Amino acid sequence: MARPRSELSPREEILAAAAELFTVHGYAATTTRALAERAGIRQASIYHYFDGKEDILAELLESTVRPSLEAARALAGATAEERLRELCQRDARLLCAGPYNLGALYLLPEVRTERFAGFRRMREELKAAYGELLAGTSAGAALSPEDRALRTDLLFALIEGVILIRRDTPGEMAATAVETLAAATADAALRLAGVRERHLPGGDPGAA
Structure with missing residues (x-):
């Protein structure tokens, strides 16, 4: 039909x-x-x-990464911590929003073929942008390169984890639910990366 x-x-x-x-x-x-x-x-x-x-x-897959990659290149903020949180929230929001869970297409076996190398490169560029922002935070700067790479992998995986949450709740999410999930995911990702609330707007100055 x-x-x-x-x-x-x-x-x-x-x-x-x-x-x-x-x-x-x-x-x-x-x-x-x-x-x-x-x-x-x-x-x-x-x-x-x-x-x-x-x-x-390929176009559908790239549409789930391109806006976040463009945003990562244009982020503005007082601190790396703020910019990292903004990217986390934008990226999670993009994956949560829309009538269909396009992120679930990442799991297709076809995506591992050469035809989709461009998409995979875009994802790697986005992950590298996360890594650069993490390196600029006080928490990231204190990490060894190996630990920072691991934290970046974990952070990136946590953001993309909203794909699995959407898979368990079929249908389009309400706008308020998208915002709640995106914000909660960003907060969890920053904690995983070691970024403390005191480094973020409205954060508790006394937070550890």
Whole structure:
């Protein structure tokens, strides 16, 4: 069945249809014919915008990382601790928001193939941005390079952990729930990284 009429462009309709079908019915089980029917276009029209299913999947995957990577490059704040928290919260919010849990697509075996090397590079760039911000905090500066790399891995994994929470609560999350989960995840990630509340806006100056 075609999606309800909207103001989306044909390309955006294809991506919206793919987001739904890939996450609800599975990537392997979704054909380009099903995508076309859901998007309300002819099957041949898909190939005007994308080379095929892999291209569509790559665009959906990259859309879950690109905004956070761009934000990481433009973050402004008084301290590295503040910038790190802002990135954590933005990233968690991006993964929580939207009608479909696109982060769950990270778990597809196809994502490990060469076709998706660009997406994997983007994720590594984002993780490196987390590492640089962590290194700039007082807690991160006190760590050895090996410990800092481990803390970065743990921090990054905790942020992406919202994907699993969404998987257990299907459907679109309410805006208030998204904000609550994003803030709680950011707080937990900073504690894991060793950043104390006293280094953040409104934090307790007496916190250990």
